[in-house]
Amino acid sequence: MVVGSMLHINGKPTVHFSCKSNHDRPSYIPKPTAVKMTTITTTTITTAPSILQPYWASLQADIEAHLKHVMPYKDPLVVFEPMHHLVFSAPRTTVPALCLAAGELLSGDRHQAMAAASALVLLLAANHTHEQIPSKPKPKPMSRPKSNTMSFRAFSPGIELMTGDGLIPFGFELLSRSCDSVQENSDRVLRVMIEISRAVGSKGLIDAQYKKKLLSESDGGESCHVERIMDIMEKNEGGLHACGASCGAVLGGGSEEEIERLRKFGFYVGMIQGMVNEGFWEEVEVVKDLAFKELQYFKDNNRDVDAISSFIIHV
Amino acid sequence: MVVGSMLHINGKPTVHFSCKSNHDRPSYIPKPTAVKMTTITTTTITTAPSILQPYWASLQADIEAHLKHVMPYKDPLVVFEPMHHLVFSAPRTTVPALCLAAGELLSGDRHQAMAAASALVLLLAANHTHEQIPSKPKPKPMSRPKSNTMSFRAFSPGIELMTGDGLIPFGFELLSRSCDSVQENSDRVLRVMIEISRAVGSKGLIDAQYKKKLLSESDGGESCHVERIMDIMEKNEGGLHACGASCGAVLGGGSEEEIERLRKFGFYVGMIQGMVNEGFWEEVEVVKDLAFKELQYFKDNNRDVDAISSFIIHV
Numbered sequence A, B: 001m002v003v004g005s006m007l008h009i010n011g012k013p014t015v016h017f018s019c020k021s022n023h024d025r026p027s028y029i030p031k032p033t034a035v036k037m038t039t040i041t042t043t044t045i046t047t048a049p050s051i052l053q054p055y056w057a058s059l060q061a062d063i064e065a066h067l068k069h070v071m072p073y074k075d076p077l078v079v080f081e082p083m084h085h086l087v088f089s090a091p092r093t094t095v096p097a098l099c100l101a102a103g104e105l106l107s108g109d110r111h112q113a114m115a116a117a118s119a120l121v122l123l124l125a126a127n128h129t130h131e132q133i134p135s136k137p138k139p140k141p142m143s144r145p146k147s148n149t150m151s152f153r154a155f156s157p158g159i160e161l162m163t164g165d166g167l168i169p170f171g172f173e174l175l176s177r178s179c180d181s182v183q184e185n186s187d188r189v190l191r192v193m194i195e196i197s198r199a200v201g202s203k204g205l206i207d208a209q210y211k212k213k214l215l216s217e218s219d220g221g222e223s224c225h226v227e228r229i230m231d232i233m234e235k236n237e238g239g240l241h242a243c244g245a246s247c248g249a250v251l252g253g254g255s256e257e258e259i260e261r262l263r264k265f266g267f268y269v270g271m272i273q274g275m276v277n278e279g280f281w282e283e284v285e286v287v288k289d290l291a292f293k294e295l296q297y298f299k300d301n302n303r304d305v306d307a308i309s310s311f312i313i314h315v
Helices: A054-070 A077-089 A095-107 A110-132 A157-177 A186-200 A205-217 A222-251 A256-278 A281-300 A306-313 B054-070 B077-089 B095-107 B110-132 B157-177 B186-200 B205-217 B222-251 B256-278 B281-300 B306-313
Strands: A005-009 A012-016 B005-009 B012-016
Touching (some): A054 A077, A054 A095, A054 A306, A077 A157, A077 B205, A095 A110, A095 A222, A095 A256, A095 A306, A110 A157, A110 A205, A110 A222, A110 B157, A157 A186, A157 B205, A186 A222, A186 B157, A205 A222, A205 B077, A205 B157, A222 A256, A256 A281, A281 A306, B054 B095, B054 B110, B077 B157, B095 B222, B095 B306, B110 B157, B157 B186, B186 B205, B256 B281, B256 B306
Antiparallel strands (some): A005 A012
């Protein structure tokens, strides 16, 4: 049983599946019928592990406390009230916490990567907010009425659109302001900005969302769906966690080797979450092993990996 | 005849009007009946001067050529095609060109502030794209049918929403990548990011758009409308041009004095455009004088201000 083929292209790990007929569908899919659109449309933002481990929860609490500090209720309230609501009501992901964890692993200081973690919270909240905005016209009267499963909307789509638009530059502003003339970390901060821009941008998360949209409209074979789901997962859960971990590593003062290993570790963390969400259970153990191998490097270099390994142990 | 009172608070010039009854309406409004909602709803993004001066047009052409170079048609086409369309079909503003002009004034190199000018194009295009997304439900069948004046939509609202979301981080990525280890300009680039984040963010352009939305729903007195229109104009046209000019000055290597003077000059350039759009003709000449006074400082220091002064001469 293998997890497709784990390719490493330009240092970026990818899980590759070729698009074949149903006959050639990879054998590792335990429940092929489980690959349905209803599944993928609910996994845009990676959900946090169902068991909130103490370490993850503690990192998340620190990030939220920091965000409440830098984003107080202030004038204009008409702007900051929905901003607060949408940031703190968006689904939590493990991406920002992994960013802090990577920074802590390398620097010993949990707050070393706080600006990047906070920016990630804001950018992912903006993305989630915009994703919730209805973009299609209402169904015609002749359509079959849907059950009342719409989530509660606290603000109008117009306000949510604008608020999301405000969150994105605020995330970048927080990062820019984190520059410290004593630490002379401006080059690191700029590098993190490039990492984050790419992960959430048109070749990252946005591309995944386009592809998800296309997939939801397609009627391709199941094996094609699997390949496309994995492709989306690589940029969504995988790419975002790779970004979080690498940003933490950059701000934690990591070497290029350390940054790239943590990037791969983050990618595996995200892929594991995505695979769990999709029901690809058998692959999860394989990818966990790959993730542990990346951590082994740090263990061999006398780093304490117990805390960060909880991102995969408890999944 | 005075232009309200030009206040300088914390170095930021503001035009202050108190909200009074119609009886106390400032006497400088030549055509009070011209202050209508139909006017303000069309001026979210400052339109370029109707006469395209050679200098402005030349700067704009350079920026667009640069954008086409850094944003080629590439995979994923489903992402980059709408991205191109929405960037180059968005209304042009003089904000990015003013950024280049300020950089050129101080450094002698027109391309010194190209990254900031390009980022401004992308962020304003994203804002415009999102502003065009219909956020309200369609009018009820009983409503009076509107004339067919809807602008042509090349892409669905969903695609435009996502594309706008991709443009914003790409703008910040371009800026981050503009760091030059030879020039050691990372601190300048980070400062520019803060400037831009604030100008387009929740206390800047987004706040102006919230206020515009509230204004469009209000039934306040005319004089209140004037005050609120000016308030919106300060963050929209004024704030964006102040940002453009100050970013150019920062990247052009300006001193704090030069940066703040160009920020004020930019603010006046934007306010002049806003006032022209609103029909506040008599105030325009007053603000032009204020703008020229800022340029005089550079003239006194042997800078050639002929080119940049075209931003106010031809309005």
